[in-house]
Amino acid sequence: MTAKWIGMLSIAAMSFTGWSQSQLQDRFAITADQVARAVSTGGIGVAGAQVSLLANVVATEPNPLLDVVAVEPLGDRWSERYSGTHSWVKLACHTPDECLPFYAIVSWRREQAGRAPDKSSAPPAALKPNVAITMRAGAHATLVMDDDRAHIQIAVISLENGLAGHRIRVASPDHKQVYVAEVVNASLLRKSF
Numbered sequence: 001m002t003a004k005w006i007g008m009l010s011i012a013a014m015s016f017t018g019w020s021q022s023q024l025q026d027r028f029a030i031t032a033d034q035v036a037r038a039v040s041t042g043g044i045g046v047a048g049a050q051v052s053l054l055a056n057v058v059a060t061e062p063n064p065l066l067d068v069v070a071v072e073p074l075g076d077r078w079s080e081r082y083s084g085t086h087s088w089v090k091l092a093c094h095t096p097d098e099c100l101p102f103y104a105i106v107s108w109r110r111e112q113a114g115r116a117p118d119k120s121s122a123p124p125a126a127l128k129p130n131v132a133i134t135m136r137a138g139a140h141a142t143l144v145m146d147d148d149r150a151h152i153q154i155a156v157i158s159l160e161n162g163l164a165g166h167r168i169r170v171a172s173p174d175h176k177q178v179y180v181a182e183v184v185n186a187s188l189l190r191k192s193f
Contacts, residue, residue, distance in 0.1 A: 027058040030066075035104045038066035038091060052105040059099035066091050069101065096166045134164040135183050143170060143181050143189045156181075156189065 033048035040046050074086040085108045092101040135141065137160050145152040155173055162168035162183040170189060171178045181189035 026060060028060070028062045030057040030059055030064070030099065030102075032104070034063070034066060035089075035091060035106075038068060039089060039106055041068075046106060050107045052107070054103055054105065057099065057102045059093060061095075061098050064098040065094040067094050074105065133161045135162045135168065135186055135189075137161050139186065141170065141187045141189055143179060143191060145191045145193050147193055154179075 030053075031048065032051040032053055035051045035053065036046045036048045039051070068089060069092050070090040072088045074088050087106045087108065089104050089106050090101060091104060093099040135158050137158055139158045141156055141158060143154045143156045145154070156170040156179065157173060157175075159169040159171055159178070164183050164185065167180050167182050168189075169178055169180055179191060181191040184190050
């Protein structure tokens, strides 16, 4: 009986190892240089050495197109290693299915930011998020669900901010039903079933 269990556990361990390796092979690391290129599209050149990723970030594509979603100042206290100001930058893949949103820290040199050596902690003015939020959390909208045989429209309330083309959570007005749907515009979402 013991030999039977050992054999079964060995087979299970080998199959799990093969499964986990196959799951990891279709993931590609997002690098600091890719983040620097995305931030540089705002008009200010940033090198990969100025970007610090806080975690390992992966995507389903080798070179995903990244969007800068938000930029917040961190100030001069973040690191003694870099001189200048630091910004907390939220990024996301342009295609939502390619990666999860993530954060990076960008270090701005004073001369790059165009400032005299003062204690200001704002990022350069030219860097603005290149994505506008289409639907705000709490917005009332219409959810349209289509397939070949039916067309359903439901009044919903947005539970989170969303960009056009991205999927967000919405709820019925009584909050008893929650749906995940794609944002079309500020008052319309689409979902297939």
